[in-house]
Amino acid sequence: MDVQTESKRNMDDNAVSVDSLYRETGPQLLAWLARRHGDGSAAEDLLQETFAAVMRRPEAALRSDSPRAYLFGIARHLSADAHRRPKIFEPMPAEVAAPAREEDPKLAAMREALARLEPPAREILELRLQAELSYEEIAAALEIPIGTVRSRLHHAVRRLREAMKKETDL
């Protein structure tokens, strides 16, 4: 088999692998992006941008220890860039975008407590509990030591526990 045919076959294999990565990780990634950018098209655009970036160098994603962590790492950078970009249209106010629902008061209190958390702690909590990344994957995605992931997560849960305790005492 000549070099060109082999190279073409590798590219096809990579494309198939990225497709399966899209099907497997896409929903979690989209949900995570939707939480940061709202349910609108911004989250979908960022999802597509993330995979377009992966397609430029698919080997890097597919050969990394955790392709999921690699994807979330790229998505996080793109998301940060999108937040820095000047917005042509202001996002819809939260209460319009997601009307208040009849819900458990405890759940509402938890949402408030989550909103009050420091962004780094909340981000780790989202990656663990929503996107279901392991501690190792979170460390790889955020490019921080695993000990930092652990300590921030512990701190976040402790803060939430305290907030919920206060809520119960009231």
Added chain:
Amino acid sequence: MNPETLERLLIDRACGALSDDVNELLDDHLAGRPELAAEIDETVALARRALQPARAVQLPPPRYARGASQAWRVPVWAVGMAACFVAGLAASRWTARPVAHSAPTPAVALAQEQPTPTREEVVWVSPVRMPVIKTKL
């Protein structure tokens, strides 16, 4: 066990980050005191619920170009040939360059060495009168 360590382990367990062995050891340690774990489990479960998206996300069809990376990829042999061509072109231009002279040519040097002729030495054949150059003003 230190209460802080126990709390950290319980949080890790609630987040699903403990191995089965450690889980069993923790269960043994907590035997008869389930309320300690229950509170953390409830907090984490509630946080998990609160973090779920309000609506189920629908994965759109992929828009990334499958051939994006292929379109710009040039075969290795073509890159090699282009490099050889550029190197050959540079070499040919280098060898064809004229030799740069830093010293003046002998004729110019000779001209520079000759003294300026005096008025008497100059043979003036023009109908116009020879100009008088005053050196002292």
